[in-house]
Amino acid sequence: MNQEEQVQLFGLWGSPFSKRVEMVLKLKGISYEYIEEDVYVKKSDLLLNYNPIHKKVPVLVHEGRSIAESLVIVEYIEDTWKTSYPMLPHDPYERSMARFWAKYVDDKVMLTLWKACWGPESEREKMVEEAYEGLKHLEEELGDKQFFGGETIGFVDIAADFIAYWFGIAQEASGVMIMTVEKFPKLQRWSQNFVGNSIIKEVLPPKQKLMALFKAQFGNNASN
Amino acid sequence: MASDQVKVIGAWASPFVMRPRIALNLKSVPYEFLQETFGSKSELLLKSNPVHKKIPVLLHADKPVCESNIIVEYVDETWSASGPSMLPSNPYDRAIARFWAAYIDEKLREKKKAVLAQVEEGTALLEKAFIDCSKGKPFFNGEHIGYLDIAFGCFLGWLRVTELAAGHKILDEAKTPSLSKWAEQFCNDPAVKPVMPETATLAEFAKKIFAKPRPKLTVVVDLCVEFLQE
Numbered sequence: 001m002n003q004e005e006q007v008q009l010f011g012l013w014g015s016p017f018s019k020r021v022e023m024v025l026k027l028k029g030i031s032y033e034y035i036e037e038d039v040y041v042k043k044s045d046l047l048l049n050y051n052p053i054h055k056k057v058p059v060l061v062h063e064g065r066s067i068a069e070s071l072v073i074v075e076y077i078e079d080t081w082k083t084s085y086p087m088l089p090h091d092p093y094e095r096s097m098a099r100f101w102a103k104y105v106d107d108k109v110m111l112t113l114w115k116a117c118w119g120p121e122s123e124r125e126k127m128v129e130e131a132y133e134g135l136k137h138l139e140e141e142l143g144d145k146q147f148f149g150g151e152t153i154g155f156v157d158i159a160a161d162f163i164a165y166w167f168g169i170a171q172e173a174s175g176v177m178i179m180t181v182e183k184f185p186k187l188q189r190w191s192q193n194f195v196g197n198s199i200i201k202e203v204l205p206p207k208q209k210l211m212a213l214f215k216a217q218f219g220n221n222a223s224n
Numbered sequence: 225m226a227s228d229q230v231k232v233i234g235a236w237a238s239p240f241v242m243r244p245r246i247a248l249n250l251k252s253v254p255y256e257f258l259q260e261t262f263g264s265k266s267e268l269l270l271k272s273n274p275v276h277k278k279i280p281v282l283l284h285a286d287k288p289v290c291e292s293n294i295i296v297e298y299v300d301e302t303w304s305a306s307g308p309s310m311l312p313s314n315p316y317d318r319a320i321a322r323f324w325a326a327y328i329d330e331k332l333r334e335k336k337k338a339v340l341a342q343v344e345e346g347t348a349l350l351e352k353a354f355i356d357c358s359k360g361k362p363f364f365n366g367e368h369i370g371y372l373d374i375a376f377g378c379f380l381g382w383l384r385v386t387e388l389a390a391g392h393k394i395l396d397e398a399k400t401p402s403l404s405k406w407a408e409q410f411c412n413d414p415a416v417k418p419v420m421p422e423t424a425t426l427a428e429f430a431k432k433i434f435a436k437p438r439p440k441l442t443v444v445v446d447l448c449v450e451f452l453q454e
Binding site: 053062065067068069072073075076079080092093095096099100103104137 | 275284287289290291294295297298301302315316318319320322323326327349
């Protein structure tokens with residue numbers, strides 16, 4: 001049964017959530033059809049049909065059935081294509097740790113980093129403080145490992161794609177500097193390893209395009 | 225043997241804490257329940273969950289696992305040989321269970337002040353999800369209680385408290401017939417009954433911790449998010 005031909009991904013070029021799924025598909029060598037959904041302009045009927053609850057991307061369609069929520073999709077891919085490039089460790093304790101850190105990045109860190117750059121003025125100071133705290137926990141968890149997953153890119157690295165790539169651009173665009181090499185040398189090293197990976201680098205959206213998008217939508221920190 | 229000992233740090237009234245306890249019961253794993261004093265955090269809790277400093281925490285041979293749904297999966301994977309699996313074996317069904325569990329927790333985080341219409345929208349969706357997932361069996365997970373049953377069912381005690389306070393049923397035989405039946409079976413299950421407090425006990429507890437009267441319908445959401453949040 002040729003499973004590859006039946007995989008479709010509805011995504012958005014600039015979305016770190018969408019890119020998580022693409023990264024995993026590519027790392028595992030799974031062929032798929034990519035459909036760009038400009039969700040801010042108009043959502044296609046297909047998308048609304050496949051993700052009626054959240055009406056968001058990414059959505060994976062496999063064998064005619066749809067799955068939504070990027071980390072749920074990643075676990076689905078992991079469960080379905082077991083033999084190539086495991087994203088999660090075998091050991092249940094290590095798996096629970098990976099899920100914990102991925103959730104931490106997804107639920108807490110990403111949002112505070114974003115708000116630290118572009119949140120309302122009144123919240124900014126608190127968000128910057130929380131951003132530092134979040135990054136400190138991650139710096140400590142990473143330690144001297146090449147990736148959060150160890151020697152290879154894993155579940156947490158994928159979940160933290162925003163931190164490895166998008167956040168650097170967001171900092172440049174907003175003028176807010178939080179993740180510096182002085183304060184977070186390990187995370188900086190990790191970001192370079194991550195974006196330098198030959199498969200990951202092909203999936204990442206172009207820097208200039210993201211920069212232009214951020215500047216256009218959110219402007220400079222000073223003017224907010 | 226002490227090195228394999230299982231402990232759960234938590235509080236009797238917390239729905240999130242109920243999740244790992246139900247899971248351990250389903251797998252017949254004995255554990256020591258370390259009750260936190262309401263209003264303060266023990267040294268052990270702060271040491272075991274330094275990132276969030278919240279309950280529940282599972283300690284297995286002194287190694288901490290945090291985040292209630294993650295603990296449930298850990299229990300399922302670690303004691304896979306005992307008791308039925310808490311997630312379906314089919315990857316798609318597993319994804320659907322994870323999707324709805326994430327949906328439930330997301331809605332709780334988002335809506336600090338739940339409005340009846342929003343809660344009912346959620347329960348209508350879950351009614352349909354139940355029909356799809358259960359495929360005619362008693363639970364979301366099929367014949368036996370599983371991950372999604374636990375993720376949602378842990379709130380049933382507090383949901384009842386809210387219904388009583390509001391004088392309005394959120395799960396009822398007319399609007400959500402399948403969920404109503406499921407709720408009763410869930411609460412009566414031997415793995416759940418010992419850890420699900422009586423509605424009256426929870427209501428008394430709510431009165432004590434809420435200094436002043438609050439809009440009734442927000443009880444479940446506010447309580448979970450503010451006081452007993454993991």
